[in-house]
Every structure is written in structure tokens, then in C-alpha cells.
Amino acid sequence: MMWVWVLVLGAVGSVAYTALTGPFDAPVAAAVVYTALGALGLLGTAWGASRLPRRAALPWWCVTAVQLVWSAVDVRYLVLTTQGAYTGAPAAADAPYLLGYPPLLLAVLLLLRRARAARPRGAFADAAVLGTGVALLGWAVLVGPVLHSTPDDPRARVGAVLFLACDVVLTGLVVVLLASSSRASTSTWLALAAALAGLVGDSTYLVEGVVPSGVLTALSVGWTSGGALWAAAACHPSAGRAPERSNGEDFGRPRIVALVGGVALAPAVLVLDLVVGGGSSSVPAVVAASAMTLLVVGRLAVALSAAGASLAEREVMRRALEHQARHDGLTGLPNRSATVARIAAALDAAQHHGTQAGLLFVDLDGFKAVNDSRGHRAGDEVLRVVAARLAGCLRPGDVVGRLGGDEFVVVLDRLAGGEDAEDAVEALLAAGQRIVDVVAQPITVDGELFSVGASVGAALGGGAEQPTTPDALLHEADTAAYRAKASGRGRVELAETCSSGRQG
Secondary structure (H helix, E strand, O other): OHHHHHHHHHHHHHHHHHHHHOOOOOHHHHHHHHHHHHHHHHHHHHHHHHOOOHHHHHHHHHHHHHHHHHHHHHHHHHHHHHHOOOOOOOOHHHHHHHHHHHHHHHHHHHHHHHHHOOOOHHHHHHHHHHHHHHHHHHHHHHHHHHHHHOOOOHHHHHHHHHHHHHHHHHHHHHHHHHHOOOOOOHHHHHHHHHHHHHHHHHHHHHOEOOEOHHHHHHHOHHHHHHHHHHHHHHHOHHHHOOOOOOOOOOOOHHHHHHHHHHHHHHHHHHHHHHHHOOOOOHHHHHHHHHHHHHHHHHHHHHHHHHHHHHHHHHHHHHHHHHHHHHEOOOOOOEOHHHHHHHHHHHHHHHHHHOOEEEEEEEEEEOHHHHHHHHHHHHHHHHHHHHHHHHHHOOOOOOEEEEEEOOEEEEEEEEEOOHHHHHHHHHHHHHHHHHHHHHHOOOEEEOOEEEOOEEEEEEEEEOOOOOOOOHHHHHHHHHHHHHHHHHOOOOOEEEOOOOOOOOEO
């Protein structure tokens, strides 16, 4: 809970500083409190960074360097105030404060880089649009008026603009960091509060004489609280937490509203500038509008790319699911339903072209002994090898499928019909014998040899007095395989419905 104590001490010190610069009018005491608050920011940020892993701590060490620079300048401010040499705003003594902005901007950029690894590109395009709008608003409200109202002293004018410009850019970057997060951390919110506190403090300080002194004193709390807020952000547990990863675009209603508001800022500022007639924001509004247009076009390109990738991914998933639904998970062969559909297609083609469809029902011999003695792992490997051998000994266009267990079928399309029906029987029996021979070859699993065989039932369908449905043809081939197994195994048996009663 160190971050809570840092905030409490920062709040107490801010109240004390406000009282000492206001009602009590004690500039030396106020300078002491201000310097102590700077030391609080330095020590708190260093303590928070020291507790984090090296990569996560690097941005916060940059913030620590900023606090060190500003604390050193605070000591100089204390000395000048004690000697009565501080001349007011904007003074040359304030210029060293600008040295803290480069490492502070670098710290936010490092945090953005770390967040970018977990968020899609579209989220950063959206955040950049919003950050550009916030920066433009800061220019229109603060930088532009100060640019036209500061004294004629060139150094004072440049110093005032640089202070506010750095604050505006810093705030815009923190807004980008905040808007690009799927769920912004407490540390990020504290960093935004610190950036806004610095912006409020600098803007009120630089327009001294325009704002009533009482209001100016109250608003100068932005300075005193900024260091404590940065320290609390570094000490919070979420400072070292990895950003939440997201592959989605998270393009919901809040993001759309924020984008519309960010894009609308540029024309709104331009119209307001034309109506008021100051002319201080026309060029920045045009530049911001151009940048937003490019960002929106880039965002559309990212969205279209993401949509195309999503469609392609869905198509791949659809094909994968379709393949899983129609193929056996173990062997990769068509499963029972896909095989039955292929038999039906072969029978339809046979009837249409006047040919015959052949079916070989393959029932493995000796597989149960392998499965029982060596386990399912060895049995599964045997089934995969048999499946590969069956697929490798067929004609192009023939289909092998697995019905389940140790049963396979082979569909042979467009065998000869009519007067050449005998050739179809010969081709069917030859294919069956090739299967018997190839399955009988030894199979090696984990260095151990296994031998299985095949009893094959052969049937023809689609011709006269032959089965014309997948179930009937499967029944004929299954019955023939049963006869082959009963007749000694390792052979081919022809179905009784075939014109020839031969057996191989």
C-alpha cells in the first residue's frame, strides 16, 4: 500500500504549500515544502522502479531521472527564493525544468511499446486519433492563447510555449496509452492524472496576471501533486503487470463514441477559431485533421485486413470441422458415413454409365491379439500402417475408408459391365489379393515386429440382379469376408450375387 501513503503525503504537502503561498504568505516555508514534495516524488518513484523486473522497470527509471532533475531545480528554486532572487513567471530559473521532459516522454513511449505487444494495431490507431484530438484541444485552449499573450521577450515566449507544448504532447501520449488498453491499469490512470496535473500547473503559472491570484494559487496544486502522482503510479502493483493480451479489435460502443469525439475536435476547433478570429489554432487544426484522416484511413485498412483474416480463419475452421466430421481421427481415412456416401455415388455412377461398382470388405486377422498383448498404442499404430498400405495399393480414383475397429472397405468405381462383366470380377479379385498380400507384410512398432492378415469379401453392385443400395452392397461384402475368415483367413471371397462363383 506504499502508493496510498505516497498519495496521502502528496495531498498533505499540496495543502500546506497552497496555504503557505496564499493566506500565510510565507514564500520560504512554501519553497521548503515544495522541495520536500519533489524529494517525495523522487524517492517514491525510485522505490517503485527498484521492485520491478528490469524490462518493466525501465520506463519508471526514466521517470526517476525526471524527478531527480526536477528535484535539483527545486533546490535551486529554494535557494533563489531564500535569497529573494526569484523574479516570477516565466523566469530563466524555470528553463532547467524543460530538461525533465525528454526522459518523461521516453518513459511513456516505452510504456506504449510494452502495451503494443499485447494489443492489435487497430487499438493503437484508435488511441492515436483520440490522443491527437486531446493534443489539439490542449493547443487551442492553452498553447495558442499563451503564444499570443506572453510578453514580447522572445525567451519568455519560447519558454512558455515549450512548457505547454511538452505538457500537451505528454498528456496526448498518456491518453494514447490509456485508450489503447483493453482494461487500463490503476498505474496508467495515475500517470494520466500526473500529466494533467503538470499541464494544469504550468498553464496557470504561465498565465499569471490573467487568472485571479486566489484561483491561481489553488490551481498551482498541479505542480505539487504531480511528483506524488508519478511516484504512486510507479509504486502501484499494476506498474509491473504485463498488459492483458487481446487478439480481438474490441470495437464496442464506447470506443466508437470516443473516436467520433476525437475526430470531431479538429473541425470544432477550426470553426471556433474562425468565429473568434484569433487565428492561433487554424494551422494546428488543419494539421491535426490531416493526421486524423490518415489515422482513420489506416484504421479502416487494419479493420479490413482483420475482417479478411477472420473470414479466412473461419473458412479454415469450417473445413477442419467438415474434415473431422467425415474422416476417421486415427487413420485420416473417410469414416463410415463418408464411405457410405461414396458407395452410394459409385452405385449411381454405375447405373448411369452401364458399369459396375466394386466393394472390398477388409477384416483384419490377428489384430485382437496385438491389441490385447501390446496395448492400444501398438494396436493404433498397426491400424495406421494398414490404412497407409491400403491407400497405397489402389488405382487412382479408388477410395478406402474405415468403418470402425479393424474393418476397412475399398470402393472401386466404374468396373466393366455388360458383356465385359467377367473382367470386372477379375479386377475386383486382383485388387483384393493385392490387399491380402500387402497387409500380410510384417509391421514394426517400437522395434517389435507384428504380423496381421486380411480376410477380404468382394462384391459388385449396380448391375442386373446386383445390390443397388450401399447397405445391401456392404451386407454382401461383409458376408463374403465372413466366409473368407471361416475358410482359413488371408484370402478373398466373392459374394454369391456376383455372376461368377470363383474365389481367389
